[in-house]
Amino acid sequence: MSETHAQTVPFVRDTMLPPADPPVREAGTVRWLRQNLFSGPLNTVLTVLGVLIVWFLVSHFWDWFAHSVWNAGSLAECRRIIAETWGEGARGACWAVIRERWNQYVFGFYPVELYWRPTMTFGLLFVALAPVLFSESAAIRRVVLGIATVLTLWLMVTLNAPALWLVFAAAVLIGALLISERRPAWLLVFSVLYPLMGVWFLWGGSAWGPAMVLVGPALGWLAWRLVGRVSGLLATVAALVVPLVWWTLFAGDAARDAESLVSLSIPAVASDRFGGFLLSITIGVSGIAMSLPLGIVLALARRSDMVLVKTLAVMFIEFIRGVPLIALLFVASLLLNYFLPPGTTFDIILRVIIMVTLFSAAYMAEVIRGGLAALPRGQYEAADALGLDYWKAQRLIVLPQALKISIPGIVSTFIGMFKDTTLVTFVGLYDPLKSMSDAVRASTSWKGIYWEPYIFVGFIFFLICFGMSRYSMYLERRLARDHR
């Protein structure tokens, strides 16, 4: 080779130079800083501003956080401890208020000896949710259920739960762990029963009440099978009417009779004992669980070809979206009392849950309608071409895609609704943020405390909302079908 070119090329390099190190500004931390923080004049200014703001916040609040007091009986004592430890004029956070009143922030005025009941209900919530939320991943289910089992049982033991209930909770939680390995679909039975069980655990009273509610759908199914031999349309009507008749006319008496025969009661807890995060989570979870199906139905109704259905759906959605949630809550707490016959006690928490559900269902309907509209027309036509009827087309082709598109919007609505539960303060319920903090401040020991309760409650809200948001991102990744 060298001979061929000996006359034409004076020099041929036959060894490569060793690669030089990249310039300092193009490597390591410096490069990262240049790329991410100082990539241009605007970003440089923004970075400097950001650092200044962080420095401002830290320098102003650091001493306050650093001088935290956890053990004190009153604000005055906190101030004395701070003055003694860090000198006169020092300021500090008095977290002792959280230490002393944490139980009210979590459970409201729920009887102390029954704290294990909401705790168990919350633990079992994860059993009910796991097969729905993590239907495809056995590994995640195992982790979630494992953590729920350990924490729930440990907390129940700490809170002195009776042995019988400990055994029950352990059986359900460990049973769920085992079933989830082999037959996760079976856990859905528990998910369906959970709302009634949860209501019973939280409010107590006779177990026959929820049991008799459960008889309703069973009777409906029976009616559907029996009448179905005569006519399909009549069967649907019967399946709807029979449970309603049962619930309104017979269920109450049946529950009373059964209770007098075989007593299955646990101590009842009235709604006015609920408060704090127990109240927020009860309203939030019920609202979330009911508003999604209701929202789907409303969204489908609004896109329906049937004029009456469509008009009603539009009227409902636009009315609810046009009215502030506080107005609805006032209606629930004040006006309903006048419309109902005197003497009927219609639980205030139930009224609030209904209003919150209707409110978020209207928003949910619009979010899902957005998803339905984003679906290409071809999908609908393909479903028609396959000869699917309306419900099959929706269930198998349209909704799975539409819901997937709407996940961020749906979760946003959930998060918004969960935070809106603090508005129940205006109807005299003890939400954790305002009412509970005001009640704590109304005691002579803690009057004058301001930021600590807000920071504590805000932090817990952040944990829950951040959790929901991370879950939605996981769900989006899992459902992504485009690039794989």
Added chain:
Amino acid sequence: MKTSVFLGSVAAATLMAGAGAADTLADVKARGELNCGVNTGLVGFAAPDANGNWTGFDVDICKAVAAAVLGDPSKVKYVPTTGQTRFTALSSGEVDVLARNSTWTFSRDTDLKLDFIGVNYYDGQGFMVRKDLGVTSAKELDGATICIQTGTTTELNLADYFKANNMAYQPVNIDSNAEGEQQYMAGACDAYTTDASGLAATRAAFADPENHIILPEIISKEPLGPAVRHGDNLWGDIVRWTLYALIAAEEYGVTSKNIEELTKSSQNPEVQRLLGVTDDLGAMIGLDKDWAKRAILASGNYGEIFAANIGEQTPIGLARGLNAQWTQGGLMYAMPFR
């Protein structure tokens, strides 16, 4: 307060039809529990403690009524009410008595169809300022920024007062007492105004109470009292005379400590009538002989209730002032038990 007036009017209008048949006493007895509307939390007047037990000056009125009617001061269901829901809760029948530091005004008594049965605390609106501001009278507050809770009668009083004295002020609107304290401490306003009892409680909770003064001027009358629904006069009488029994007991020196002894030994005919030794006053309001005795035993006479919740020995440290007995130069004056 506009919302509550509106809702209250709606409530009152809807209630007209059913008002004739009201028999609150029978309802309460059948229920075995008194539903008492209280504040969601106001230092000294009504507050739940760490275990959810209610205490306070207004709460003790509820206890006295429950003791008189049901024989047990613990048979009270406390219904926390907000400034917006309080009057509707009463007119809709959700509560039997509203003991929630509500000011007795013309429109509430007439237009909202409530009956204020008396006054258990004479309050008035005052101002608190920082000492180094050098102000000694509310008349010197011309041009000051003032923290004021929106939607309350205090807001209207403030406007009236400054207008009457031809002064100007800059309002800083706040939503709750806690926020007001925070704004005032942060220097967002020169003066903080609310009821004098609230100012005293607020000042007591400061880290440096000695640097703040409450100005001598009281610019409004705030007679706070329990209220019941219009149209059930028997029930109104029961609550009214329970309150009078507490006030009269203090006047005659009947306390929860010496009540048993006085029942046996007192020669004062008025005390004998009050405690049911002679005459049967209870029967005239549908109760038994010992009703007043039980009411006084619940948490003591008016003076004891005052001292235990908001008096000078408590952190709030309110002097009796206008709330002293009429014999001590105050306004507490129970009608004769005869």
